[in-house]
Amino acid sequence: MKTAAAALLFVQLALATAVPKLETKISYDGYKAFRIKTDHNTAAIESELSRLSVVPLNLDTDKHIDIAVAPQDVAAFEALKFTTDVMHEDLGADITKEAVFAPYEVTAQAIPSLTWFNSYHAYADHVKFFSDLSAAFPQNSEIFNVGTSSQGRNIFGIHLWGSGGKGSKPAVYFHGSVHAREWITGKVVEYLTYQLLTQYGNNTEIKTALDKYDFYIIPFVNPDGFVYTQTNNRLWRKNRQTRSGASCVGTDMNRNWPYKWEVAGGASTNPCDETYKGAAGGDTPEIKALMAFTETLTNGKGIKLFIDWHSYGHYILIPYGYNCAAKAPNHARQLSLAQGLSTRIAQSYGTRFTTGQACAALYATTGDSTDYLTDVAKAEFAWTIELRPGSSASNGFVLPAAQILPSSIEQWEGLKYLLANV
Ligand SMILES: [Zn+2]
Known part of the structure; x- marks a missing residue:
């Protein structure tokens, strides 16, 4: 019995290691996306943003910062009174609309329409x-x-x-x-x-x-x-490569060319x-x-x-x-x-x-x-x-x-x- 129990425990441990955790789909429902005009005050604005739950959307942040703000922080963000344009009233709703894929139908040897x-x-x-x-x-x-x-x-x-x-x-x-x-x-x-x-x-x-x-x-x-x-995750950018010793997944392939x-x-x-x-x-x-x-x-x-x-x-x-x-x-x-x-x-x-x-x-x-x-x-x-x-x-x-x-x-x-x- 002892051996069987130990074997079972081993199998459970092995499964826990081998089977990746089932990942859930990330929802952006209620996220409001903004373009913030920086007037070259990028650092000061980013410092304010660091207190909020936001997803950055652009890398070229000198002239503008594009972000999606989590629902619970939208009011706090708007109270900061930055100069903004709204990119998405509800990013999640726009993702849902975008994900309505038309069925693909083509008969053999025909040119797709x-x-x-x-x-x-x-x-x-x-x-x-x-x-x-x-x-x-x-x-x-x-x-x-x-x-x-x-x-x-x-x-x-x-x-x-x-x-x-x-x-x-x-x-x-x-x-x-x-x-x-x-x-x-x-x-x-x-x-x-x-x-x-x-x-x-x-x-x-x-x-x-x-x-x-x-x-x-x-x-x-x-x-x-x-x-x-x-x-x-609709906003994923990198590949899906895992690396030993790294908890995060993915490499930016457009920073990986050996030159x-x-x-x-x-x-x-x-x-x-x-x-x-x-x-x-x-x-x-x-x-x-x-x-x-x-x-x-x-x-x-x-x-x-x-x-x-x-x-x-x-x-x-x-x-x-x-x-x-x-x-x-x-x-x-x-x-x-x-x-x-x-x-x-x-x-x-x-x-x-x-x-x-x-x-x-x-x-x-x-x-x-x-x-x-x-x-x-x-x-x-x-x-x-x-x-x-x-x-x-x-x-x-x-x-x-x-x-x-x-x-x-x-x-x-x-x-x-x-x-x-x-
Ligand atoms: Zn790109």
Whole structure:
């Protein structure tokens, strides 16, 4: 009996260690989100905020601080009388509205319909959408996998090519959804892919572009994080990697690329922070896989244009992030092209995108994708684009589904300009 009891206790202990605690979904019901105008008094405002239960939403806090205030502290926050705009009256209610996903229905071998862009979707449906889209255009596309995430999901992409055949031209290379909560990026990247494939056969401008470049589009480079935003915490940013000795989960993949990773000031060394850079450059399984894949492009026909799609803020950011004084050799050309892109984007709905060097226009970042793509992978252009909303608009990561199409259309017009002028 004694032995049996001891064995049972052992089994219970083993289970307690092996089975992770069932995590509940974090609710933002009743959270009110504000944009606070700082007038460069960021430190003083942050000191007041430290007494309240708030969720920070932005990292570029010099001009404004975006926060979601917990229901019990909304009155105390409003009594502080900061100059604010309301981003969400009730963040939880807006998340609930956003999570009404339209069902995805497509018959075999048919091109998915444009109604796909009327709502956000579950991750499994995104995977199926790309697979169906590729199946409808087998002469010009295929699905590929670059590797496996921390939790074992495939990191998939879609490869598009034109009349020269598969892999015959320099690469145009996109990453989406590296920061899990930036849902609009996956949708915009999907729309660009959809337009490239569906217009190839009937639009000379698109045919010229696809005959000139091979496109490698990875819409969800952080699939674990994205799934987690749908199951547990809508505002999750990092990957879902656990590390021995760290109580917090997740690494900021866009601070983990092994280039200028060691430079101080552009990332956090604390595993609990949103910008945690990892224990060593490239020590996340996702970045390892992406590095290996990127190398195949560099060693193939080279990389003409790389874009890492993010939200939010309306920015087109050129290298570098790690040092405001460092300029890419083709800095002037990059800047003029980015300004041309900004002008073209504005022609659709008047949306104004700010252009500039990442470090100066937004904030310093180390171990980011665009610095790595520029200096290690030798991309001619490597940019970060921060999508809607902008500095004057409401909402943040939780962008209403009605803005998916306009966000996508203005970027599609911009991409056509880029492909003709790059
Ligand atoms: Zn981001």
